[in-house]
Amino acid sequence: MTSLWLASPRDSTTDAFDDGARYDEIIVGAGLTGLVTALLFARAGKKVAVLEARFIGAGATGNTSAKLSLLQGSQLQKIKQHTYQAITQAYVDGNRAAQQWLLEYAQSRDVAVQFRDAISYAATPEGTQTVEREFRVARSVGLDVQLRAELDLPFATYGAVVLPNQAQFDPMAVLEALATDIRKLGGVIVDRTRVTGVTAGPRSRPAVVRTGRGELFADHVHLTTGTPILDRGLYFAKLKPLRSYVTSYAVPGAIPEAMYLSVDAPSRSLRTAPSGDGTQGSGKHASDAHGGSEELLVGGNGHGVGREPSTQLRVDDLREWTERYFPGARLTHSWSAQDYETPHRVPFVGYLPRGRGAIYLATGYDKWGMTNGVVAALTLVSDILGDSPPWATAMHHRATLPAALGSGLGAGAAVGWWAAKGWAGALLGPRVDDLPRPGERQGLIGRSGIRPVGVSTVNSTTCAVSGVCPHLGGVLTWNAAETSWDCPLHGSRFSATGELLEGPAVRDLAQK
Numbered sequence: 162m163t164s165l166w167l168a169s170p171r172d173s174t175t176d177a178f179d180d181g182a183r184y185d186e187i188i189v190g191a192g193l194t195g196l197v198t199a200l201l202f203a204r205a206g207k208k209v210a211v212l213e214a215r216f217i218g219a220g221a222t223g224n225t226s227a228k229l230s231l232l233q234g235s236q237l238q239k240i241k242q243h244t245y246q247a248i249t250q251a252y253v254d255g256n257r258a259a260q261q262w263l264l265e266y267a268q269s270r271d272v273a274v275q276f277r278d279a280i281s282y283a284a285t286p287e288g289t290q291t292v293e294r295e296f297r298v299a300r301s302v303g304l305d306v307q308l309r310a311e312l313d314l315p316f317a318t319y320g321a322v323v324l325p326n327q328a329q330f331d332p333m334a335v336l337e338a339l340a341t342d343i344r345k346l347g348g349v350i351v352d353r354t355r356v357t358g359v360t361a362g363p364r365s366r367p368a369v370v371r372t373g374r375g376e377l378f379a380d381h382v383h384l385t386t387g388t389p390i391l392d393r394g395l396y397f398a399k400l401k402p403l404r405s406y407v408t409s410y411a412v413p414g415a416i417p418e419a420m421y422l423s424v425d426a427p428s429r430s431l432r433t434a435p436s437g438d439g440t441q442g443s444g445k446h447a448s449d450a451h452g453g454s455e456e457l458l459v460g461g462n463g464h465g466v467g468r469e470p471s472t473q474l475r476v477d478d479l480r481e482w483t484e485r486y487f488p489g490a491r492l493t494h495s496w497s498a499q500d501y502e503t504p505h506r507v508p509f510v511g512y513l514p515r516g517r518g519a520i521y522l523a524t525g526y527d528k529w530g531m532t533n534g535v536v537a538a539l540t541l542v543s544d545i546l547g548d549s550p551p552w553a554t555a556m557h558h559r560a561t562l563p564a565a566l567g568s569g570l571g572a573g574a575a576v577g578w579w580a581a582k583g584w585a586g587a588l589l590g591p592r593v594d595d596l597p598r599p600g601e602r603q604g605l606i607g608r609s610g611i612r613p614v615g616v617s618t619v620n621s622t623t624c625a626v627s628g629v630c631p632h633l634g635g636v637l638t639w640n641a642a643e644t645s646w647d648c649p650l651h652g653s654r655f656s657a658t659g660e661l662l663e664g665p666a667v668r669d670l671a672q673k
């Protein structure tokens with residue numbers, strides 16, 4: 162499934178891999194976090210290299226909804242519930258600084274941004290209280306929100322909180338501008354280069370960055386890889402990987418102009434996109450208030466990675482919902498992506514424990530990385546160059562509350578349950594030789610001796626790969642919507658042919 166943003170041909174420039182080269186800062190991962198971090202260091206005169214396993218925007222950033230908003234569904238009350246007022250305030254202050262940075266950057270580089278109201282609405286009567294709570298918390302941290310009883314939408318709503326003048330954009334247009342600017346300042350961006358390990362210690366200065374193509378050296382290494390790829394600090398065990406879906410449509414009638422997000426389940430996220438954003442030639446579109454034609458994006462139906470038995474049903478459900486409320490809507494693109502939730506709902510940003518002050522990480526944006534990715538970049542750069550903003554200092558010194566501990570323990574127990582379920586199912590299941598040939602876009606787990614094997618058919622080609630995640634041994638599950646093998650433990654994902662797509666794993670699946 163290709164996103165609206167990745168559908169048009171994009172610049173595929175890559176720089177040469179200079180085996181053995183030394184840099185001041187190596188950034189691992191070319192999503193929004195990595196590229197903003199790289200640009201800020203390059204502007205400070207540092208020698209910078211970005212190493213990307215796949216291509217620029219391949220992760221969540223090229224597959225996001227790209228709303229740039231300080232009102233984030235019911236996020237503020239969740240943060241307040243898992244932390245405390247000072248941290249909620251620091252979160253909003255950081256997000257505000259990041260939003261400002263991104264808007265100024267987009268303006269300076271002529272990247273189109275549409276300013277829209279952000280609206281968190283209740284889709285059920287029970288959701289009204291959540292809306293009212295979000296209003297109160299948002300007000301308490303200085304956001305100029307308003308309550309609204311009714312919305313002009315074709316489906317029922319039960320109250321909403323509105324923050325005017327937020328923004329939306331095409332994330333790939335921002336990444337391309339960032340990449341150009343990094344290169345202009347002498348930075349290099351090398352794609353198709355997976356980092357497999359980093360060594361940093363008293364006898365290893367500078368840090369050694371190992372890749373499939375050789376080694377590089379750096380004073381500091383920044384893991385901006387979605388979930389961190391190193392197990393030090395056990396961040397993979399503290400993060401909940403959550404997959405979610407987005408669909409885009411050409412709609413014959415009027416479409417809502419604002420950026421909407423329901424506060425209750427199943428989640429529904431709506432925004433528009435100018436039809437030039439990856440959709441040229443896709444047909445008849447609604448017109449926006451400014452006379453341009455627009456597509457409607459509808460997202461939602463999220464779940465834990467690898468834990469949903471029928472991912473395609475989630476996509477079909479979004480489509481049916483949209484066609485019901487926007488008659489004549491014609492699907493142009495559908496895609497999915499994942500992001501990571503922390504136990505306290507605020508991102509992890511800073512140095513990696515046992516990284517000897519040379520390895521840094523940024524993760525856990527809970528689907529709000531358009532601001533939080535920039536927050537992370539501003540934080541990482543100020544951690545190293547000095548002059549940390551007060552909100553970054555407050556975030557670094559936050560205490561962990563019992564609510565966050567409880568949430569972390571619950572997530573850990575769920576991982577244990579999925580590990581046991583996967584292995585029990587595989588060991589009690591059929592031998593791989595006894596499996597029927599999977600139908601098109603289907604995958605099945607069998608066993609060879611006691612080793613789980615995944616067999617799938619995609620484009621009429623049947624492949625057998627190891628059914629065990631090379632990260633920590635979870636038994637993989639089939640994701641029909643993306644035709645991938647997904648790990649229900651920590652969110653690593655692999656293509657049908659075994660190629661690593663994302664997650665904490667750093668190796669492909671073995672062929673069987």
Ligand SMILES: Cc1cc2nc3c(=O)[nH]c(=O)nc-3n(C[C@H](O)[C@H](O)[C@H](O)COP(=O)(O)OP(=O)(O)OC[C@H]3O[C@@H](n4cnc5c(N)ncnc54)[C@H](O)[C@@H]3O)c2cc1C
Nearest residue numbers: 190192193194214220221222225226227228356529530531
């Ligand atoms: C469906 C969905 C909708 C969303 N909508 C919004 C929204 O409307 N607003 C908002 O604010 N946020 C939204 N988010 C969240 C936001 O998209 C992400 O938080 C953000 O894009 C994360 O950016 P990143 O740079 O940290 O990670 P990514 O964009 O995932 O980049 C990480 C990069 O690291 C690379 N990488 C991984 N491992 C290695 C390795 N070993 N070596 C080298 N490179 C590696 C990957 O290939 C990838 O390119 C959404 C998320 C999802 C899933």
